[in-house]
Amino acid sequence: MDITTLGIDLAKSVFQLHGVDAVGTVVLKKKLRRGVVLDFLGKLPPCLIGMEACATSNYWARAITALGHEVKLIPPAYVKPYVKRQKNDAADAEAICEAVTRPNMRFVPLKSAGRQGVLVLHRTRDLLMRQRTMMLNAIRGHLAEFGVIAAQGSRNVMALIAQLQTEGRFDLPDIARSALLGLAAQLASLTAEIRALERRLMAWHREDATSQRLETIPGVGIITATALSASIPDPSVFKSGRQFAAFLGLVPRQNSSGGKDRLGRISKMGDGYLRRLLVVGATSVIRRAGTNETATGSWVRSLLERKPARVVTVAMANKTARIAWVVLNRGEVYRGSPAV
Structure with a gap:
């Protein structure tokens, strides 16, 4: 088979393949079980292979690239316009095969196994942080049922836990005290695990x-820096900082027509985790804007x-994303300019 372009619709067990030759004639439509995909692709001559970016796409891209093929990952939203009528695995594979050949198509950078491992650290830390917040709220809420009130904030809840561990400090039933002490032990374990993950991120x-x-x-700490570095191994896939900000969903959603520009809220497309980190970092920049004597500080105050x-916080996050793209693309450090 003279296959020049191949579209693969990834799945849990059964993969759908759609291949065309140099003139666009369909020469392959085939379903394969997961275990035989690499054996089949290893017998094909090197060709261009397109896949939708999903949870397992980086693994398959690395494995198929090792066989000598050129693999490109496409955002699923960019494949959808090429699906004809009914949606099924065969139609999806055909749409991927068509989309990967478009000259103006945008692709997702391929991550190495090491950088995916760093992102696993981030996802694990994020999950444990949410569980820690749930534990803090649960302890605070259960104590409130017995008239023990504390202000919001982890420090205030930790102070309550310290008092709870002292016998006779609160007038609580023994059964309630034992349950709350169990939650406190789980909270301490979560906190220790989060600290261990943060030390691993610091070492990387x-x-x-x-x-x-x-x-x-400014506004980018160790957590945000490691997440950006691991998520964007090849910044050249973005033509500009604005395109990178759009990838993160930090640009206004457009509904323009008839020569009239209508801009709404940010699109919130792309990686929500990176977007959240940038917005949190931008919040710290906004809070220090009054004492910031750089051009950025003057811009924020205006x-x-x-x-x-x-609104200014999101605008600052957009600006930070554009600066991050320049730092990634040029391999330079950030040099802030003084205010005029």
Whole structure:
């Protein structure tokens, strides 16, 4: 078979393949079980292979690339316009095969196993942080049922736990005290595990030059820097900082027509985790804007005079994303300019 382009619809067990030759004639339509995909592709001559970016796509891209093929990952939203009528595995594979050949198509950068491992650290830490918040709220809420009130914040809840561990401090039934002490033990275990993950991220940060350069940007700490470095191994797939910000969903959603530009809220497309980290970092920049004597500080203060603080925070996150793309693309550190 003279296959030049192949579209693969990934699945849990059964994969659908759609291949065409140099003139676009369909030469392959085939279903394969997961275990025989690599054996089949290993017998084909090198060709261009397209797949939708999903949870397992990076693994399959690395494995297929090792066989000599060129693999490109496409965002699923960019494949959807090429699906004809009914949606099924065969139609999806055909749409992927068509989309991967478009000259203006945008692709997702392929991540190495090491960088995926760093992202696993991030996802695990994020999950444990949510569980920790749930534990804190549960302890605070259960104590409130017995008239023990504390202000919001982890420090206030930890102070309550310290008092709870002292016998006779609160007038609680023994059965309730034992349950709350169990939650406190789980909270301590979660906190220790989060600290261990953060130490692992710090160790990786000290070994990664890209992450260290990103940390020089205002509003970007170690957590954000390591997440950006691991998520964007090849910044050249984005033509500009604006395109990178759009990839993160930090640009306004457009509904323009008839020559009239209508811009709404941010699109919230792309990686929500990175977007959240950038917004949190931008919040810290906004809070220090009054004492920031750089051009960024002057720009933030001028926006705050005209816009709500939350809108300015998102605008600052957009600006940070564009600066991060420049730092990634040029391999330089951030150099802030003084205010005029």
